[in-house]
Structures are given as structure tokens and as C-alpha cells.
Amino acid sequence: MALLDVKKMNVYYGMIHAVKDISFTVDEGDIVTLIGANGAGKTTILQTLTGIVPLKTGKVKYDGKDISHHLNHKLVYSGIAHVPEGRRIFAKLSVLQNLKLGAFTRNSKDEIDESLENVYKKFPILKERSKQLAGTLSGGEQQMLAVGRALMSKPKLLFLDEPSMGLSPIYVNTIFDIIQEVHKEGVSILLVEQNAKKALSIASKAYVLETGKIVKEGNPKELLNDPVIKSSYLGE
Amino acid sequence: MDFLTYFVNGLSLGSIYAIIALGYTMVYGIAKMLNFAHGDVLMIGSYITFVFMSQMGINPIISVLLAAICCTFIGVIIERIAYKPLRGANSLAVLITAIGVSYFLQNISLLIFGANTKSFKSIVTIPPLKLFDGQLMISSESIVTIALCIIIMLALTTFINKTKMGQAMLAVSEDRSASTLMGINVNGTIAMTFAIGSFLAAFAGVLLCSAYPTLTPTTGAMPGIKAFVAAVIGGIGSIPGAFIGGLILGVLENLSKAYISAQLSDAIVFSVLIIMLLVKPSGILGKSNIEKV
Ligand SMILES: Nc1ncnc2c1ncn2[C@@H]1O[C@H](COP(=O)(O)OP(=O)(O)OP(=O)(O)O)[C@@H](O)[C@H]1O
């Protein structure tokens, strides 16, 4: 049974039909990636799933339950975390306050402290900067904070929207290493990336989006060798 | 000694402005709107206290608490009915609605309580404090008002910094979508903000009417506007700013009444606002932008 099962999702911005009849699944233990050009609708799909943009039609099942009418803040309680596009950290709050807000849905202080230690282990820089205002972190550090903050909710399913955007190659590698590490710890992942090559190399399933529609899906290793994908998304 | 008397009275008036300004500033910070009906909630709170205390003979403290609870509900209901449907609408539409709500509350009170002035009995019954052989007399209302204002400020600051709900408020004030992603109920947090502001408004109303014991349906209007000025001077969105702005405004108003002209005191207060907006639009403690884009 799929952990996340999206069927015929349609989303509009006014008259703009941004997501058209999209269906996809994320199985437990999967790293699923959605790739596609700018404006293809990747961010919109994630935002719809976490209730920031309203779903027009379609069905979303999570953990066997139909949640189509419950796409809102409560999903965090059932184990979905979302690292949004553009980081969206709380710039005027400290790094530690940001991380604690990530654990907003949890109550046990001991467990939260344990997650905090875990995040600090993955991103030692966040520990060094814990008292600093998040807005004063560098772009790459802010991205780490965004990922760390999402992990603080102890998710079962993690949405990542272009975690490597704007990062230098070293940081990109670090972020991808951490995504794989988190995956090994048992978190299923839905990854949206511009860096299609990197994304396809770690994914277990991939969907290719074009102007709101899925035009291809399948094994990422095969897509990496697909001549069309190569020329349009991998720049080869 | 006269100066000290005026100064202390100014601090007391300023404390009332500060408590009202808190409501403005919190709602502005979190819901991103100016709730111009805030002053009228204060007036309703005073009427409710008046009814419980003077007409039904209930103990003053209990009357005030009951009024504060009523105001809390009224604030939440106003938000739910008038403002929530306008989430995402442009700010002019919201502002006009708030002014509409303000007139609505004034006219409802006119209908229920009538136009004649009610003389409000002070809820403070302890004797005044005499200092320097009776040369400086501080009214018990002033003492209670200043003390309550300080307590409220400390309690609110602790609430914001130490509780999850308080942190949620900070998060929502900065980024609603990101707050949703943390599992925060944004609508609930905004409603909570109105609840707190309206709860405090009832206290401000009672303190105001205890010091200036005439109650009419427009009692809240002018203090409401001045508290708004105080919030802007202190830096709108900032809780300590509301405190400092309120005190500055109250002292300024009382001193100008005493030494310059009673008629001109309001003009002086608003001139300060204009100067502030020209010199430092973000207010004394206004947040400077540290975000990186
Ligand atoms: N708030 C909005 N209002 C109107 N149109 C929007 C809005 N957000 C996105 N769109 C439109 O919806 C389409 C999909 O946008 P979306 O942000 O989902 O694309 P994306 O695949 O994430 O692109 P990118 O790779 O550039 O992040 C685009 O055509 C975009 O212009």
C-alpha cells in the first residue's frame, strides 16, 4: 500500500490551471522525485498537499486514509513535513527558536531534545549558531536550518522543494548526503529538484512534469539514460 | 511638587494607553490589520462592568473579570464575522470594515444603554498615597493602573517568550504559510490574539472610567485613537514599544495640559505622531529589517 497516493489532482490559480490531472504515489521507504522545468507545477503540488494552496479536484490518500478534505496544518501531526521553496525560515527568530517551532506538534521535552541533538549532529553549524537570528545566516546555512526544522517534527514523509537551490557544489553534496541519511533512518521522501541529475541519482522513482502534466514516469536510472530527458533536463 | 503630580498622573493615563495599545500592536503584528474597533471594545467592557457593578451590585473585581470574559468573546466574534472573511483581501477593505465595526459597536451601545452619560463608580476603594507630608498625593487609581500595566506587560512578555502559543504568535506574525507547515493553526492563533487584546481592553476601559468617571458610547473612541498613536510611536508590532509609547503619550498629554494649554494638548499629541512618522517611521522600537533575500 502506498504511503501517499495522489489521484487526478487539479489545482487552479484563478484562471490558471497549474496542475492537471496529476496522479502519483510514494511508497514507504521511497525517494520519489518530481522533475520539470520552471513553472511546471512542482511547488504547487507540494503546497496543495500541505494546505497552502487549495485542492480543486482529486483525491489524496495518506497512510490508507482519504485526506482530500483535510489538507491543512494538522497533517504535520500525522507525520508530514515540508521544506518549502525559498527556505521560509523565521528570520527574526533565533536558530533555536526556529528548530523548536519545527517541533511544534510534539510535546515530550525529552524527545524534542533528542531530535535537537540529532539535527545538531547532522548540521553542526546550527549548534554553533543556535542563539543567532536566523535571518543573519548565510543562504546555505538557512537551507540547512529549513531542513533541520522540518526534521524536528519527526516526519514519516518529508517533502523537499529544491533543497539545493542557490547552494555551492559542496553544500549541494552535503544536502544530498543528508537526504540519503534521513532516508536511511526510515523517512520516505518526495523530492522536487532543478538539479535533475542529482535527484535522479538518489531516487527510487521519478516523475517528469511539463506545464502541469506528468509526461513521463519510471525508473530514475533509465530516465538518466533517456535521450529526451538528457537533452531537456540534464543539459547534455 | 505640582510637576511630580502631573507626571504621575501622566504615567497613569499612559499606562491605560499602553494597555489599549497592546491590543492594537498585537493584532497588527499577527493579523496584519488595524482593528479600529478596539477602542469600542473597551467602551463595551466598561458598560458591562457598570451593569454588573452598579446596577446588579456584584463585587467590583468579579464584575471586571466577567466583563473581561465577555469582551474576550466579543473580540473573537468580531474577528470571526467581520475580519476572517477578509483574510487576503486588500488592506483598505479591511480598514473600512474595522471602521464600520467601530460605528456598529457605538450604535449598539447607544441602543442598549442610551445616550445619557453614566457616572462610573471607581472600582478602586483604597485610600490615596500621601508623600512628602501630603504635598504629593497619588490617587489609588493611579497606583493600581500603573501596577496593573506593569504586571500585564511582564505577563504578556513571559507568555510570548515561554509558551508554545506565544512562539506560534511570533511565527504567524512573520510567515503564515511557513507557520502552517509547522503545524500551527493560523486562524486559531489570530483568534487568540483578538481574545487577548479584547480581554485587556476591558481592564483598560475600567481603569479609564475609574479615573475619568463618565461613560458614553463614544468613551472608547478618543483613547482608542491615542493608543493607536502610542503604538505607532513605540513601534507598531512591538510589545515593549506599546508600553513605552503609551507612557510617553500619557505624560506628554498631561504635561501639555498643565503647562501649555488644555485645548491644545491633543494637537500636541498628534504633532508628535507626525514628527515621529517623519523622523523614524518604524517607531522607537520598530523592527529594522534584518532579513536576507
Ligand atoms: N500564487 C500564484 N498565483 C498565480 N499563479 C501562480 C502562483 N503560484 C504559481 N503560479 C503559476 O503556476 C504555475 C506553476 O508554478 P509552480 O511554482 O508550481 O512551478 P514550479 O514547477 O515549482 O517552478 P520552479 O521550478 O520555477 O519552482 C506557474 O505557471 C506559475 O506562474
Ligand SMILES: [Mg+2]
Ligand atoms: Mg517551484
